[in-house]
Amino acid sequence: MIKVEGLTKSYGSFRAVDDISFSCQPGRVTGFLGPNGAGKTTTMRIMVGLTTPSHGHVTIGGHAYHDIPNPGRHVGVLLDASAQHAGRTGREILTIGAETMGLPTSRVDEMLALVSLDDTESKRRLRNYSLGMKQRLGIAHALLGDPSVLILDEPANGLDPAGIRWMRGLLKGYADRGGTVLLSSHLLNEVELIADEMILIGRGKIVAQGDKASLLSGADHQTTNVTALDNDLLTKALTDKGFAVTRAGTGLRVEASPVDIGQVAADNTIVLTDLRSADGGLEDLFLALTSDTQRDDLSEGAQA
CATH class of the missing domain: 3.40.50.300 (P-loop containing nucleotide triphosphate hydrolases)
Structure with missing residues (x-):
């Protein structure tokens, strides 16, 4: 030890x-x-x-x-x-x-x-x-x-x-x-x-x-990519629950955890074909926590 x-x-x-x-x-x-x-x-x-x-x-x-x-x-x-x-x-x-x-x-x-x-x-x-x-x-x-x-x-x-x-x-x-x-x-x-x-x-x-x-559970929010057999029905069910939903390719991007989305889908008998975190996970958390120590500009759209 x-x-x-x-x-x-x-x-x-x-x-x-x-x-x-x-x-x-x-x-x-x-x-x-x-x-x-x-x-x-x-x-x-x-x-x-x-x-x-x-x-x-x-x-x-x-x-x-x-x-x-x-x-x-x-x-x-x-x-x-x-x-x-x-x-x-x-x-x-x-x-x-x-x-x-x-x-x-x-x-x-x-x-x-x-x-x-x-x-x-x-x-x-x-x-x-x-x-x-x-x-x-x-x-x-x-x-x-x-x-x-x-x-x-x-x-x-x-x-x-x-x-x-x-x-x-x-x-x-x-x-x-x-x-x-x-x-x-x-x-x-x-x-x-x-x-x-x-x-x-x-x-x-x-x-x-x-x-x-435990590190990820302390993050302020989670973003999830999800695709369903009926994306329109899933969008309505999620927005009714107060989650922000946007289109992302053939699926949806939702400001919620995978568990929350899975529960909404189950409650409404919606079949999901893809469900995964859209966050960078620990890398994003780490960069956020050490942002004032980074040598390089990591802001979105930063010019080389």
């Missing part, structure tokens, strides 16, 4: 992390989401003792990271896939890690196989690795000591679609076996597929947290 309490990090008058508190539970993947510069990496660096907090503290399994003996056996970390000696081979990097943690060299072969780096690739020097290969090696290093906690910063960077799917399955399986995963990313749609819990951060502050259902 990871527990963050009242964490603050200031650089002069600038607060990179501003009094945040949250926890990550065993058996769950927690997505740590925010725009670039939101404070994600600073928070994770504090977790593993690379940055000193101004206030507050972090414990992993009830201990500060620097108090954990042989921490690689308990906490797997990937903050920067390129932060290894560029002249060493992938196998050498893992072998040094295994020796440092007191692990048998057979563990190196197990991890190389797990992340699909073959014998030829493992003997290349890091400087000749693609970003995707560096990420796979970094994940192998994080898992080397069979830790109970994983802290990963943007692990999907550089991975192709097959690699992203592989990583998704790997981390989900790890959590299913009781591991604790904190996964940082600015790619909300990708994390949405794997995370059990999500923490949204902007300008160093937590702006929302919870599972997908």
Whole structure:
């Protein structure tokens, strides 16, 4: 379990992390989401003792990271896939890690196989690795000591679609076996597929947290696309209930939740052929909550 309490990090008058508190539970993947510069990496660096907090503290399994003996056996970390000696081979990097943690060299072969780096690739020097290969090696290093906690910063960077799917399955399986995963990313749609819990951060502050259902239930309204065998009859039934309805292609766009629309259709014996949310879901919610932190103008019709 990871527990963050009242964490603050200031650089002069600038607060990179501003009094945040949250926890990550065993058996769950927690997505740590925010725009670039939101404070994600600073928070994770504090977790593993690379940055000193101004206030507050972090414990992993009830201990500060620097108090954990042989921490690689308990906490797997990937903050920067390129932060290894560029002249060493992938196998050498893992072998040094295994020796440092007191692990048998057979563990190196197990991890190389797990992340699909073959014998030829493992003997290349890091400087000749693609970003995707560096990420796979970094994940192998994080898992080397069979830790109970994983802290990963943007692990999907550089991975192709097959690699992203592989990583998704790997981390989900790890959590299913009781591991604790904190996964940082600015790619909300990708994390949405794997995370059990999500923490949204902007300008160093937590702006929302919870599972997908609870986050979306806090949205001001929902918009739904729906098509019926008799759209005119459905339109009348919905407007009679006070819902705003507009035509959208061969169907309707309604300012209501799918559940509300389904209930109206059932009450009036109307057959629906399509019913789905028209909202951008968590992405729209996230952009709304962090709108003052976005670098780009996301307003409708903004000119390039």
